[in-house]
Structure formats: C-alpha cells, structure tokens
Amino acid sequence: MKGIDAMDTPALVALLAELLRSQQWMMATAESCTGGLIAGACTDLAGSSDWFERGFVTYSNEAKTDLLGVDAALIAAHGAVSEPVARAMAAGAVARSRAQVAVAVTGVAGPGGGSADKPVGTVWFGWSVGGQVRTERRRFDGDRAAVRAATVHYALQSLVHFIRNPSQ
Numbered sequence: 450m451k452g453i454d455a456m457d458t459p460a461l462v463a464l465l466a467e468l469l470r471s472q473q474w475m476m477a478t479a480e481s482c483t484g485g486l487i488a489g490a491c492t493d494l495a496g497s498s499d500w501f502e503r504g505f506v507t508y509s510n511e512a513k514t515d516l517l518g519v520d521a522a523l524i525a526a527h528g529a530v531s532e533p534v535a536r537a538m539a540a541g542a543v544a545r546s547r548a549q550v551a552v553a554v555t556g557v558a559g560p561g562g563g564s565a566d567k568p569v570g571t572v573w574f575g576w577s578v579g580g581q582v583r584t585e586r587r588r589f590d591g592d593r594a595a596v597r598a599a600t601v602h603y604a605l606q607s608l609v610h611f612i613r614n615p616s617q
C-alpha cells in the first residue's frame with residue numbers, strides 16, 4: 450500500500466472520494482466495533498453525498514441479522530468477530546443499499562470482552578469491491594479509542610488499495 454501508508458484519515462477519505470467519484474460508485478459501511486466512526490470519517494468531508502450512500506451500525510448480533518441479512522446460524526457457529534461474519538456483513542451492505550463498494554468491521558475494541566482466541570484489539574475486516582469480497586484479521590494495540598481509530602484508518606486505507614488494485 451505504498452504511498453497511502455503515511456496518509457492521515459482525512460487525506461485517505463479525500464482520496465477515496467476521488468476514486469469513487471471517478472468510477473461513479475457509491476459506498477456503504479457496516480460497522481460493529483467502530484459504531485459508525487468510518488461513516489463519520491467519510492461524511493466529515495463536504496460533498497460526501499456524491500459517493501457515500503449509507504452506513505449500517507450493527508453493534509448487536511440481531512442488528513447484523515436484521516439489517517445486513519447475516520445468518521444467525523453463522524454468528525452462532527463462528528461468533529460475531531469472525532471471518533464469515535465480516536464477509537457476510539460486507540456482502541449484506543452492498544446487497545441492502547445502492548452502493549457498489551462496502552467496508553465492514555467487527556471486533557473487540559475493549560477494554561473487556563476479549564478471549565484467548567479473540568483478544569482485545571482483534572478486528573475482522575470485510576471489503577466488497579467490484580463484486581469481490583475480501584477479508585482480513587488484524588490486531589491493534591492500545592486502549593479502546595486507539596483500537597477504534599486504527600480500525601477506521603486501516604479500513605479506509607485498504608479500501609483505497611482495493612479500488613486502485615482490483616485484482617489484488
């Protein structure tokens with residue numbers, strides 16, 4: 450992700466806006482652990498209604514099922530913080546909006562709620578770009594605010610990368 454590594458979040462959002470406008474694409478977010486912070490970062494940019502379609506804040510498992518169509522059995526089998534759920538959230542955000550691009554996050558921001566398998570700072574990401582869904586697990590250090598800020602930044606940074614490099 451050379452070139453975008455050093456960008457701060459507002460600069461990433463400005464670049465993302467430019468890329469989405471050039472493709473005439475709209476974006477949606479599906480957020481759990483960030484509680485709408487990705488959508489907030491996007492809509493901090495004036496003119497974001499040109500490319501930001503909607504944000505789903507799906508903090509509870511029921512919200513993931515009701516709003517994004519995530520199968521409750523998937524959550525029961527793998528847990529909310531998992532690759533299958535992040536994948537389903539990203540796909541659901543595109544399916545239940547007018548967006549062509551989506552980012553989804555589900556994780557353990559802390560300070561409690563972690564486990565041996567999913568310690569505090571664990572976040573699963575899902576990105577849907579051009580009909581292809583990608584997922585990744587990351588672990589961020591720091592307190593709740595630091596984990597959430599790092600999640601927002603990484604979600605946007607990776608989305609820029611995937612739009613620029615659709616085959617990667």
